[in-house]
Amino acid sequence: MARPFGVYVHFPYCTHRCPYCDFAVTTEPVPGERLYARAVLAELALRAPAFDGLAPRSIYVGGGTPSLWDPAEVSEVLAALRARFVFPADAEVTIEANPESCDRDLLRALRAAGVNRVSVGVQSFDPGVLAKLGRRHGPEAAERAIRAAAEEIGNASVDLIYGARRSTVEIARADASRAVAAGAVHVSAYELTLDAEVMAEEVPLARMRREGRLPLPAEDDAARQGTAIRAALRRAGLRRYEISNYARPGRESVHNRLYWDGESYLGLGAGAYGCLRGDANAVRYGNVRAARAYVDAALAGKLPTAEEDPIDALAARNEALMLSLRTARGADLSLLSPAQAREAGEAVRRRLAVRRAGRLVLTSRGMELHSALSERLFE
Numbered sequence: 001m002a003r004p005f006g007v008y009v010h011f012p013y014c015t016h017r018c019p020y021c022d023f024a025v026t027t028e029p030v031p032g033e034r035l036y037a038r039a040v041l042a043e044l045a046l047r048a049p050a051f052d053g054l055a056p057r058s059i060y061v062g063g064g065t066p067s068l069w070d071p072a073e074v075s076e077v078l079a080a081l082r083a084r085f086v087f088p089a090d091a092e093v094t095i096e097a098n099p100e101s102c103d104r105d106l107l108r109a110l111r112a113a114g115v116n117r118v119s120v121g122v123q124s125f126d127p128g129v130l131a132k133l134g135r136r137h138g139p140e141a142a143e144r145a146i147r148a149a150a151e152e153i154g155n156a157s158v159d160l161i162y163g164a165r166r167s168t169v170e171i172a173r174a175d176a177s178r179a180v181a182a183g184a185v186h187v188s189a190y191e192l193t194l195d196a197e198v199m200a201e202e203v204p205l206a207r208m209r210r211e212g213r214l215p216l217p218a219e220d221d222a223a224r225q226g227t228a229i230r231a232a233l234r235r236a237g238l239r240r241y242e243i244s245n246y247a248r249p250g251r252e253s254v255h256n257r258l259y260w261d262g263e264s265y266l267g268l269g270a271g272a273y274g275c276l277r278g279d280a281n282a283v284r285y286g287n288v289r290a291a292r293a294y295v296d297a298a299l300a301g302k303l304p305t306a307e308e309d310p311i312d313a314l315a316a317r318n319e320a321l322m323l324s325l326r327t328a329r330g331a332d333l334s335l336l337s338p339a340q341a342r343e344a345g346e347a348v349r350r351r352l353a354v355r356r357a358g359r360l361v362l363t364s365r366g367m368e369l370h371s372a373l374s375e376r377l378f379e
C-alpha cells in the first residue's frame with residue numbers, strides 16, 4: 001500500500017509581528033492579483049512529481065495568518081491540490097486563523113472551499129498575558145472566533161501558550177477550560193520558547209530575555225502550568241495524544257500525526273519545509289523565508305529552495321524514534337537494537353516509560369524528559 005503524505009501550505013502575511021514569533025512572517029500587505037496563490041501553484045507544479053506514488057491524506061494551511069488570505073485564493077489552491085493528487089473525499093483540510101480575522105462570512109467561504117478544520121491562535125484568554133505576548137485580540141474576540149469556527153466548520157482546534165510573562169497556574173487552567181467551553185475539540189498547548197538555539201531568527205522577547213529584562217515564571221512554575229492544562233483538558237474529555245496535543249477521541253489531527261509517524265510532507269510557500277522519505281533515508285528541504293523572494297523565484301519557474309538536507313538511514317531511524325516517543329502510541333519495541341532495549345528497560349525501571357502492547361510509551365514524567373530520553377535511546 002502506498003505510504004501517506006500531507007501537504008503544508010505556508011501563508012507568511014501577518015498584520016503585525018508578535019514579539020515572540022520566529023516563523024517565516026512578513027508584515028508587508030498581502031499582494032494583489034492572486035500573486036501569492038499563483039506562486040504556490042507554480043511551486044506545486046515543480047514539486048508534485050516527486051510525491052507521485054504516495055497517498056495524499058491531509059492539507060494544512062498555516063502561517064503567518066492564513067485567515068488574511070482571500071478565500072477565493074485559498075479555494076483556488078485547494079482545488080489545484082485536489083486536481084493534482086487524489087485525496088480521499090473526507091481528507092482533513094485545516095486552516096489557521098487569528099481571532100481578529102475569523103468572522104462567519106470568512107468561515108462559510110472557507111467551508112465552501114473544502115476547509116473542514118480550523119485552528120484558532122488564541123494563546124490565552126487573560127488580557128495581561130495577551131498584552132505581554134503582544135497579541136492584538138482580547139479574550140472575547142478569541143471566544144467568538146472559537147464558537148464561530150465550531151459552529152460553521154464543526155471542528156475547532158485552539159493553540160494555547162503557557163509559561164509566558166504573567167502566566168500563572170490559575171490562568172493556564174482557566175485558559176484550557178474556556179477553550180473547551182467555547183467549543184474546541186482539540187487543543188495544542190506549548191510552553192513559551194525563547195531559546196536562541198532553536199529560533200530561526202532574533203525576536204524581541206528573546207533579546208529581552210537574554211538581557212535579563214524579561215522575568216518569566218520559574219521552570220517548575222511553568223511545569224505546573226502545563227500540568228494544570230493537562231488536568232483541565234482531561235476533565236473536559238480531551239486526551240493527551242502527543243506531548244503538546246490533546247483531543248476528544250476521534251478529533252486527533254490527521255495532518256500532525258503524519259509528521260509524528262515519520263511520513264512525507266509536501267511543503268509549499270515562503271519558509272515552508274517539506275520532506276520526502278524513501279524506504280531508508282530521506283531529504284528535507286526548506287524554502288526561502290522572504291515572501292517577495294519566494295514569489296519571484298516560484299513565478300520565474302525556479303524551485304524556491306533555500307536549504308536541502310539529506311537524512312541518512314541512521315538519522316532517519318533516530319528521528320522516527322524521537323517522534324514516535326512524543327505520541328501516546330509510543331515506539332515499536334521490536335525495532336530497537338539490544339543496546340536500545342536495555343536503555344528502554346532502564347526508562348521503564350525509572351517509571352519514565354511503560355511497555356504496552358509491544359510498544360514503549362512514555363509516562364507523563366517521561367514526556368517532560370522526552371528530549372533527554374530520546375537521545376539516550378539514539379543509535
Ligand code: SF4
Pocket residue numbers: 013014016017018021022023025063064065098121
Ligand atoms: S500572528 Fe502568529 S504567525 Fe503572525 S507574528 Fe503573531 S505569532 Fe507569528
